[in-house]
Amino acid sequence: MKRLLAALSPAGPARRWSRRAPADPWSALFGQIAAHALVVLVVTGILLAVFYRPDMARSAYEGPYRPLKGVVVSEAYASTVRLSLEVRGGLLLRQVHHWATLIFVAAICLKLVRMFFTGAFRRPRLPLWSIWVLLLVLGMAAGLTGTILPDDMLSGGSLALIQGVLQSIPLVGTRLTFWLFDGDFPGEAIVPRFYWLHTVVLPVAIIGLFVLRHRLVRRHGRPRLPAAATRGPHWLRSLPVAAGPALFFGTCGVLVLLGAFAQINPVWLLGPYRPGEITAGAVPDWYMGFLDGAVRLMPGWEFEVAGRTLTVAVLVPALIIPGAFFTFLAAYPLIERRLTGDREPHHELDRPRDAATRTGVGAGALAFYGLLWAAAANDQIAVRFHLSVNDVTDFLRAAVLAGPVFAFVLTRWFCLGLLERASHEAAHGRETGRIVRTPEGGYIEITEPVRDGRRPASLEPSGSSGTRPGITPTG
Numbered sequence: 001m002k003r004l005l006a007a008l009s010p011a012g013p014a015r016r017w018s019r020r021a022p023a024d025p026w027s028a029l030f031g032q033i034a035a036h037a038l039v040v041l042v043v044t045g046i047l048l049a050v051f052y053r054p055d056m057a058r059s060a061y062e063g064p065y066r067p068l069k070g071v072v073v074s075e076a077y078a079s080t081v082r083l084s085l086e087v088r089g090g091l092l093l094r095q096v097h098h099w100a101t102l103i104f105v106a107a108i109c110l111k112l113v114r115m116f117f118t119g120a121f122r123r124p125r126l127p128l129w130s131i132w133v134l135l136l137v138l139g140m141a142a143g144l145t146g147t148i149l150p151d152d153m154l155s156g157g158s159l160a161l162i163q164g165v166l167q168s169i170p171l172v173g174t175r176l177t178f179w180l181f182d183g184d185f186p187g188e189a190i191v192p193r194f195y196w197l198h199t200v201v202l203p204v205a206i207i208g209l210f211v212l213r214h215r216l217v218r219r220h221g222r223p224r225l226p227a228a229a230t231r232g233p234h235w236l237r238s239l240p241v242a243a244g245p246a247l248f249f250g251t252c253g254v255l256v257l258l259g260a261f262a263q264i265n266p267v268w269l270l271g272p273y274r275p276g277e278i279t280a281g282a283v284p285d286w287y288m289g290f291l292d293g294a295v296r297l298m299p300g301w302e303f304e305v306a307g308r309t310l311t312v313a314v315l316v317p318a319l320i321i322p323g324a325f326f327t328f329l330a331a332y333p334l335i336e337r338r339l340t341g342d343r344e345p346h347h348e349l350d351r352p353r354d355a356a357t358r359t360g361v362g363a364g365a366l367a368f369y370g371l372l373w374a375a376a377a378n379d380q381i382a383v384r385f386h387l388s389v390n391d392v393t394d395f396l397r398a399a400v401l402a403g404p405v406f407a408f409v410l411t412r413w414f415c416l417g418l419l420e421r422a423s424h425e426a427a428h429g430r431e432t433g434r435i436v437r438t439p440e441g442g443y444i445e446i447t448e449p450v451r452d453g454r455r456p457a458s459l460e461p462s463g464s465s466g467t468r469p470g471i472t473p474t475g
């Protein structure tokens with residue numbers, strides 16, 4: 001229990017490490033926000049479980065919400081509506097729980113982005129990287145199973161997608177669907193099954209990973225910021241170390257404000273799930289957007305193989321693309337180690353420009369993800385900009401193939417340019433724009449020497465070890 005609290009405690013490891021070396025503030029910030037959101041999820045989840053019933057038995061709705069009077073609904077749906085409209089504070093609890101999910105997954109994504117671009121996944125921190133990738137997958141699974149519990153139209157849409165994906169798997173797809181749904185779609189078994197997965201299995205696995213992460217951070221410490229990035233006000237650099245408890249209460253406060261003022265998943269408006277019906281008002285959570293986009297972009301291809309139909313239209317976007325994406329993410333440190341032959345331990349982070357190829361790969365991956373995400377809104381884009389939805393889809397199909405390559409080339413070129421400028425400045429000094437005329441009639445530009453490729457020496461406190469200003473002939 002002590003260990004568990006330490007793993008989830010605000011700024012625990014950051015505080016310890018900060019005495020020895022400058023902490024890595026932004027990584028710590030995202031990791032801590034994820035941990036705080038998890039605390040909120042567990043607390044609100046336990047309270048929700050008191051009122052929610054994972055039961056698919058159907059009966060006519062008899063509650064106070066008049067538009068639903070007499071409609072046949074499952075007990076799972078009725079209990080969620082009751083929780084929202086009759087239990088005091090119930091709607092706030094539900095909304096805080098849902099918002100905490102969105103923030104939890106977003107914080108994990110940002111943490112991964114930050115670790116990737118600074119090379120924080122290199123030896124000896126590869127296990128930490130794997131833990132965060134796994135946390136992302138489990139966090140998304142927890143969000144998806146949670147969304148299915150209320151048995152409303154949104155939950156039905158997710159279930160239909162799961163059914164379609166399973167059925168598209170060659171050879172075993174039908175059996176898997178039969179096994180998961182217990183023979184009938186959506187059937188009576190799926191919600192109780194997902195309930196235990198959601199409330200016990202996934203949270204225990206996620207908390208276990210946080211405990212493991214805490215141990216690893218204690219063992220290896222936090223990596224140092226690159227020397228060139230330690231500029232900026234001191235209070236900002238040590239923000240998470242100083243603001244641990246404040247960050248916790250700040251995260252809780254923001255989540256409660258969001259839960260109080262920003263409506264999310266109004267199940268009574270969306271209505272109970274009925275197979276064959278669809279609602280225009282329900283969209284999946286943001287982290288499922290890239291899957292939705294991939295399904296929308298994929299042409300409806302089907303092939304006959306050995307007398308059987310192979311439906312790649314669902315298999316590729318909903319299973320192969322995310323599978324390949326997450327495998328690539330998890331395996332990237334090994335790929336980089338193999339390609340660069342760098343097996344040394346690293347305790348200092350890279351500046352993104354110092355690893356131009358890696359930064360380019362990261363930009364390409366972000367472009368790929370972002371374009372799939374944009375594709376999930378192809379209908380909205382078409383409506384807002386008065387375009388044909390087919391044209392928007394065709395454009396996004398081309399963009400999703402060309403965009404990552406373009407982002408890779410452009411970002412790498414930009415990083416190499418920054419590096420070249422830094423080495424030029426280190427050799428010749430930084431241009432000041434001050435041109436002076438020599439007695440011989442020529443022109444020279446005054447340059448300022450830079451120290452370690454960062455601060456002009458003239459800005460260093462007097463007595464610092466900067467070299468003396470110089471002059472560079474122009475023209």
Ligand code: HEM
Pocket residue numbers: 041042044045046048049052080083094095097098101104139142143144145146147148149150198199200202203206264265
């Ligand atoms: C591990 C992180 C967790 C995530 C990401 C998560 C996510 C979600 C989401 C997105 C929903 C749908 C909310 C809605 O209806 O708008 C939900 C519902 C629910 N969650 Fe969680 N949850 C987590 C942990 C837990 C825990 C630990 C419990 C209980 C011990 C729990 C209990 C419930 C219950 C009972 C519901 C159904 C009630 C409702 O939909 O309003 N959750 N969860």
